[in-house]
Amino acid sequence: xxxxxxxxxxxxTATGQRVTLRCSPRSGDLSVYWYQQSLDQGxxxxxxxxxxxxxxxxxxxxxxxxxxxxxxxxxxxxSSLELGDSxxxxxxxxxxxxxxxxxxxxxxxxxxVL
Amino acid sequence: xxxxxQTQPGMFVQEKEAVTLDCTxxxxxxxxxxxxxxxxxxxxxxxLIYQGSYDQQxxxxxxxxxxxxxxxxxxxxxxxASQLGDSAMYFCALxxxxxxxxxxxxxxxxxxxVKP
Numbered sequence: 612x613x614x615x616x617x618x619x620x621x622x623x624t625a626t627g628q629r630v631t632l633r634c635s636p637r638s639g640d641l642s643v644y645w646y647q648q649s650l651d652q653g654x655x656x657x658x659x660x661x662x663x664x665x666x667x668x669x670x671x672x673x674x675x676x677x678x679x680x681x682x683x684x685x686x687x688x689x690s691s692l693e694l695g696d697s698x699x700x701x702x703x704x705x706x707x708x709x710x711x712x713x714x715x716x717x718x719x720x721x722x723x724v725l
Numbered sequence: 726x727x728x729x730x731q732t733q734p735g736m737f738v739q740e741k742e743a744v745t746l747d748c749t750x751x752x753x754x755x756x757x758x759x760x761x762x763x764x765x766x767x768x769x770x771x772x773l774i775y776q777g778s779y780d781q782q783x784x785x786x787x788x789x790x791x792x793x794x795x796x797x798x799x800x801x802x803x804x805x806a807s808q809l810g811d812s813a814m815y816f817c818a819l820x821x822x823x824x825x826x827x828x829x830x831x832x833x834x835x836x837x838x839v840k841p
Contacts, residue, residue, distance in 0.1 A: 613769070644828055654816065654831035667828055699768060713760065714829060716770035 614638065617702050617717035625725055629690040632720045636683055636704030642666070643685040644705070644714060645677055649698040660685055662707075692724045728752065729819050729832035736837050738807045745792070746802040746835045748817030758820040759800040760829060761791065765813040773815075776800055804837075812839045 614637035624630055636643050645657040647670075656669035660679035671677075674692075679685040689696060699721050703714035730749045738744035750759065761773040776784045776791045784791040792801040804811055814836050818829040 653833045656828040656830070659828055669828060701770065703770075713772050713775060714770075715772070716762075718767075718769045721768075 613715040613717065615702055615704050615715050615717035617700075617720050619720055620718065621721050621723075623723045623725065624692060626692055626694060628692050628724075629688065630692065630722065632687040632689070632700050632702075632722075634685045634687070634702030634704075634717060636685070636702075637706075637715055639706060640704035640715070641683065641707045642705045643679055643683070644703040645671075645685070645687050646701040646703065646716075647698045648701060648719070649695075651695075654701075657687070689722070694724050697722055697724045727832075728830045729817050731817055731832035731835050733835045734833075736835055738804075738811075738837065738839055740809060740839055740841050741806055743803060743805045744807055744837065746804070746815050746817075746837065748800045748802065748832060750798050750800060750817075750819050752798075752819060752821050754821040756821075759791070759793070760818040760820065761789070761800075761802045762816045762818060762831075763811075763813045764816065764834070770816075774802065807839045809839050809841060812837060 616635040618633045641662045644659045648654045657671040658677050659667040663679050674690050677687045699719045701716050701719045703716045757778045759776045763771045774784050774786045774789045776793045783793050788805045790803045814834045816834045817832045
């Protein structure tokens with residue numbers, strides 16, 4: 612158990628809909644990262660937050676947005692869903708300060724868009 | 726250019742034997758970190774081992790070791806005494822900027838199957 616909690620574990624929805632994925636980082640971790648894992652693209656970095664502020668942005672679509680709240684949990688919002696958005700979405704967290712840089716991953720939220 | 730290249734989509738190894746999973750990387754940053762993660766069929770990502778670009782010695786963690794050849798830009802994972810539970814996807818990842826707060830760039834992975 613990495614200590615990172617993601618909900619829901621599985622989600623099935625229809626094209627055009629909007630979903631919210633939630634992540635609670637490990638206790639004490641200030642950084643939250645979102646990754647998308649699909650068969651086509653592999654594991655892709657979407658966005659990083661550090662203590663409530665956006666820190667880095669990767670290949671995140673404009674239809675997607677994220678935020679990190681004062682209690683450090685994070686939400687990834689996916690809107691106007693398309694079939695190609697079906698993927699496993701991971702949240703990861705890392706401890707503050709300089710260090711190894713290891714990311715601790717949650718178990719992922721598997722999104723299926725029908 | 727690909728930042729991380731894993732050329733072996735799939736590998737087979739006999740139980741109790743050693744296996745090497747290849748990884749090459751591409752970065753111009755002098756300070757970087759290399760990671761290996763394991764993803765079993767259940768889906769979670771499990772950290773295995775880390776190598777910093779300035780580390781003088783190859784990293785080892787139990788049965789895992791990293792064969793770091795800086796001039797060749799390779800960071801191969803060696804698993805000794807393979808076990809059935811080692812069957813999984815293995816991902817090599819790069820963190821540019823010294824292995825600190827930064828995102829990881831992952832390769833496409835190698836599927837390892839351990840035969841009894």
